[in-house]
Amino acid sequence: MQKKNRIILALDVTSRADAMRVVEAVKGYVDAIKINWPLVLATGPDIIREMSRIKDVICDFKIADIPNTNKLIVEQAMSRGASAVICHGFTGDDSVKACVDAAKGQVFVVTEMSHPGGKQFTAPVADKLAALAKSAGARGIVAPATRPERIAALRKIIGALEIISPGVGAQGGKASDAIRAGADYIIVGRAIYDAPDPGGAAKALADEVKEGL
Numbered sequence: 219m220q221k222k223n224r225i226i227l228a229l230d231v232t233s234r235a236d237a238m239r240v241v242e243a244v245k246g247y248v249d250a251i252k253i254n255w256p257l258v259l260a261t262g263p264d265i266i267r268e269m270s271r272i273k274d275v276i277c278d279f280k281i282a283d284i285p286n287t288n289k290l291i292v293e294q295a296m297s298r299g300a301s302a303v304i305c306h307g308f309t310g311d312d313s314v315k316a317c318v319d320a321a322k323g324q325v326f327v328v329t330e331m332s333h334p335g336g337k338q339f340t341a342p343v344a345d346k347l348a349a350l351a352k353s354a355g356a357r358g359i360v361a362p363a364t365r366p367e368r369i370a371a372l373r374k375i376i377g378a379l380e381i382i383s384p385g386v387g388a389q390g391g392k393a394s395d396a397i398r399a400g401a402d403y404i405i406v407g408r409a410i411y412d413a414p415d416p417g418g419a420a421k422a423l424a425d426e427v428k429e430g431l
């Protein structure tokens with residue numbers, strides 16, 4: 219993933235036609251495409267390969283199982299062209315390490331989640347999840363653009379690991395605030411794919427990211 223615009227598109231649309239329309243419009247403004255269950259369940263797993271021909275793909279299956287099942291899921295994602303995967307950390311270090319091994323390090327671990335409910339169970343253990351990501355050899359963490367102060371705090375724990383940050387736009391976070399707080403990339407879905415002009419929306423976000431640098 220080339221760090222150029224620092225935007226990861228969350229492609230949570232539910233048809234191949236919408237996926238292609240949005241990606242064609244924004245591919246010059248995003249560095250990677252994040253694929254989650256809605257698109258895979260709607261179109262089938264070959265969409266991972268198809269999108270990987272256009273941009274690096276991060277498979278966001280929020281993997282959260284025992285080590286062997288985690289390994290099997292990661293292998294399926296990587297063999298279809300994913301460049302990285304996203305897993306939960308609450309399953310413990312053996313489960314996270316199974317992902318890291320199967321993805322050759324290309325793993326982002328979820329810490330404090332961006333939505334209001336993220337404060338309930340994930341926030342109290344987010345520091346430990348970030349430390350686990352580091353000790354397990356992950357590439358980085360997922361941290362909330364809705365609470366930029368938490369991005370800054372988690373940065374102190376992980377050092378040079380990468381931070382990818384969802385919650386910009388529809389969830390109320392601001393791109394420049396997240397980048398200023400220490401995020402390497404923002405993750406944006408609805409504010410781009412639901413916009414009347416997705417290309418224009420992505421360009422505006424890319425401009426805003428530059429303000430935060």
Ligand code: O7M
Nearest residue numbers: 228278304331332360384388389406407408
């Ligand atoms: O911009 P949105 O709100 O339409 O989409 C945000 C995307 O980021 C969507 O794909 C969510 O599943 C994801 N996400 C969060 O919104 N909050 C989190 O705490 C974590 C993620 C995520 O990407 O986890 C890997």
